[in-house]
Amino acid sequence: MAERMPRVGPSRPTITDVAKAAGVSKGAVSFALNGRPGVAEETRARILAVAASLGWTPSHRARALSASRAFSVGMVIARPPELLGADPFYPSFIAGVERTLSDRGQSLVLQVVPDLSVEETSYRRLATAERVDGVFVLDLRLGDPRIALLAELGLPAVTIGRPDVPSNHPALLVDDRPGVTAAVAHLAGLGHRRIAHVSGPLHFLHGSVRRQAWEQALADAGLTAGPCVESDFSAAGGAQATRALLDTDDPPTAIVYGNDLMAIAGLSVAVQLGIRVPDELSITGFDDTELAGYVTPTLTTVRTDPFGWGRAAADALLDLIDGRPGADIPTPPAPLVVRGSTAPPPTRHP
Amino acid sequence: MAERMPRVGPSRPTITDVAKAAGVSKGAVSFALNGRPGVAEETRARILAVAASLGWTPSHRARALSASRAFSVGMVIARPPELLGADPFYPSFIAGVERTLSDRGQSLVLQVVPDLSVEETSYRRLATAERVDGVFVLDLRLGDPRIALLAELGLPAVTIGRPDVPSNHPALLVDDRPGVTAAVAHLAGLGHRRIAHVSGPLHFLHGSVRRQAWEQALADAGLTAGPCVESDFSAAGGAQATRALLDTDDPPTAIVYGNDLMAIAGLSVAVQLGIRVPDELSITGFDDTELAGYVTPTLTTVRTDPFGWGRAAADALLDLIDGRPGADIPTPPAPLVVRGSTAPPPTRHP
């Protein structure tokens, strides 16, 4: 491996060059540039002027080595690539993270791995090579093994959602329950009695929490739990689950989906089966993706804020890394956005 | 800023620790670990054994400083966050990039900026802080200013698509034309004569190239260019453009969209207007996103391979950084996937 590129021109000025040009020592330059006391105001101004005229910029690498800091945070996404594209969560979340990071001079190191089998390796690599100062933990799972792994690695972390195993990481408290509860209450209020659910994978905390919220909301409304199909947050899975739900003797009059992608695919299945939405079947999603407002009928769904979560999570992680451990961060409950895909159920015996 | 974290336990072993434990010098350890000649086979084995028993792992930071390499590549995405999520291109592309990078021990530094006004700053920051060894250039624009910027910064780069300004960066030759041509030919073959286009922003190379290909394909089929509406690759834009096209005296019988998202939104608009697809209107997309197969009717579209492009682009960039400049990389033409949204046009005067 050719690790050394041939330097083309005169290389960038270093702090030593600035020191020489200003007639002071390296240390003085470092102090001046970092705004530390111990340098006369006049000297500081001169040093800054020289640095500017030389076009000096700090070397990230040297600072990283010297300060034992990577000035970067990491994120490991373990999803098969074909699933990754369809879900708009990550791009929005990352955009939010970046907003905070660039404000604070840090950067994001992203790792995408195809599945859980290499996930641990990926975290280990980030940690042992000291490429990052901390990580985000997303897509929490039941009894998530990453909590122990991160403790072992001594890597600061912020979880998105509160894990169900003891952890001392600050958590961004994303609670999906109010959204699901609102959706179910909305449907129950319209008169629905058989309200089904198409969930995400139940080993995911968000998959399982949404499912539980659906069940609880039904109980609260005095309804018996309708059928629930565990799916995988994909369009294909949503379509398949919908077919399974509708192809029964006593199909539900409403389906609460774990995310928009499955809901949109389910909507399409209903159309294919000649079931009119929302007249004969009501549908709700979760996420409020852009497309939710542009399908027919438009999709009633729960509006989440991955961008805002990304910002908040990044702030929390950087504070933690800077030695200011914070408490868990609350997020506002996600509101239900009522659109065209929900309506009163058909009267049973017209 | 607290740049130094309190060290909790005994810190990780360094190459010096290994040297001491093995009774040799630092240099010998470095040579042994890097498989260089000049170390007796027996000594090398002993050093490796000691390193392993101490749990030594290389420090990325130290290597970066010493080798004047970041061992990272960068990617700047300039899109408003709300648009970023809807388009599955980037996640898939990044997944492909990562596959190559992790194989080759590099990592990806991602920057997301809300719009073009801060794009230049973002590239400059990556370059001047020497955070990355090279970058990908995506979403090429007409007369793209980044080509000159990267030349000024001396930053190795690989473009996705060939820019229309002179550049000495290797390009991943993504040609959207065959896909669009196939779509138009398919429609013309079905008997369509008025084939419209909803394009992406024309200042983007891919937006403009797809539009030109549509125009050329119409000419090749002996048809006059139908109406074209410039849109923005978003669902909202696609819906609006579709309404504009269909709300005329002589609406097209087919619409070729610049991407799937606009096509799906357009499909929905047609349904709302009571226009049956594909009986009264044929529709084609571009991308073959997951949802394309799960809307009703299923979407005829052009299948692109962002994952494969990511892999190839990353390989090319790393080769370039390693001093092995490569030629432009061809990619196979994107095939048309014929599904349910295209059919012969209605007979004009039944």
Place this chain on the structure above:
DNA sequence: GAGGGACGCTAGACCGGTTTAGTAGCCCGC
């Protein structure tokens, strides 16, 4: 007028690797 700070700065260690210059030891040939 001597002792004691505070200030302003310098010299140099340090982070953890890579890499070059130099040296000891060995075998070889003439």
Place this chain on the structure above:
DNA sequence: GCGGGCTACTAAACCGGTCTAGCGTCCCTC
């Protein structure tokens, strides 16, 4: 028996910053 070349290794410079110890100098104080 001695010069020459090769092998295997050591010592130390280097990458570009941060940070500590220390040293004049000036001013204040008693």
